[in-house]
Amino acid sequence: MMPFLLAEFTNLEEILPLYVYCVGSHEQKHLERPEGYPAHQLFLSRSGQGIFRIQGHADILLTPGSALLLPANQPHAYFPYESTENWDLGFVAFDGKAAKSLLEQMNKLVLTVLQVPNFELLWSQLESLWQLISLNGEQAYWEASKRIYGMTISLLEGQASDKKILKGVTSSGSPQPALQAAVKLIHDHYNERLLLTNVARAAGYSPQHFHRLFVSSYGMTPQQYILQLRMRRATQLLQENPSITVESVAEKLGMETSYFIRMFKRTYGLTPKKYKDQS
DNA sequence: CTCCGAGTTGCACCCCTGGA
DNA sequence: TCCAGGGGTGCAACTCGGAG
Known part of the structure; x- marks a missing residue:
């Protein structure tokens, strides 16, 4: 995804309480930002892994399925970490009068590695944001404003529900790992004729039960x-x-x-x- | 005009989905 | 867990447009 910038629609900065400054994803190489970035950024690490070096903090390693919230004007650098795989990094930069209070509200999630339970859902939201802006221009920034708010809230929600899931694992042996294995199977074989029945059986569920579990975890059907x-x-x-x-x-x-x-x-x-x- | 890639449409099969 | 219906999917035949 080639990044799209708000630059040409500067008047929107005055109107929208929250606006998307830039959005995109690509194979990430070494990048230095000694002055920081003018907007808050949400990074999503999809494959490969990379390091964020932030002034005054220990290095942060982003692995696949994790995210990082980085406040505006925070000096930093980031680069791929020893990996045979390319570092596929998505990002959305946002700002606006409401952005500061939103980040304050989420301060425990800032500058820390966030393991995102519904990562693929969040990634698809990032992509649809990019699609929206790249195809519809200025008009789309209004819709994008609503969506970036939704993304940050679902990130917050994900962290809260993650804690619930972790509790479940320790107390009763949650079925979550089996579901994750099924999702991995889908990722490995999405380019083949994939029968949901086989995926469900591989996870140890009946197709119907698997379907129900999947929808409740991922918010969409397999x-x-x-x-x-x-x-x-x-x-x-x-x-x-x-x-x-x-x-x-x-x-x-x-x-x-x-x-x-x-x-x-x-x-x-x-x-x-x-x-x-x-x- | 021919060729080729892209896109559309209709149809049939069967599997997924969701309600009971 | 069952089951009916809707819709996903593949196939075939077609049109369209551009290039030579």
Whole structure:
């Protein structure tokens, strides 16, 4: 995701109590910010791992599925940590009159590694934020303002519910790890014909029970989750390989071309070809 | 005009979903 | 746990547009 900046819509800074300053994701390389960044930032580490070096603090290691809230103007540097995998880092920078009090409210979550229980959901919110802004320009910042508020609140909620989950594990042996294993299976095989029955059996649940557990944990059906994964991968492939054909993208996702185009258009409102031409 | 890639549409199958 | 219905998915045939 190429980052999008609010720069050209400066009047919105006066109107919106919370606004998205910049949003994007990419393979992260070494970056120094001795003066800090002018807006608050929420980082999401998706794969690989990296270190945040923040003045006056011990180094912070971000592993896959973790997040970091970094206040504005905090001098820092970040770089990939020894890993064979690229560090896939998403970020959303936000500011506004309400941002300061929001961060104060969340002060226990600032400058600390946050293990996000519903990481993929938060990541998809980041991506939809990027999609929203990249496709709709100024109009979208109003909607983006609502969404960034929602993201920070769900981060807060995730930390609270995480504690509940941890309690469950110690007292009664929660089924959560089995569900996570099933999700890993989905991640490993999303580009194949994946039967929910098999995933459920692998996790040790009946398909119906697995479905119910999945929806309550991830807020969406397994089907929606897999489709989201595929669409996300599709945008990645289209951006990374400008010469790639729509057919081979569909093939890489394990989808039939016509169905892929149908779903892509339904998800993003434009065909894969038009998307590729725009990016 | 032909070729090719992209996109659309209709149809059939069957599996997922969600209510009971 | 069961089961009916909706919708996900694949296939085939088609149109469209651009390039040569």
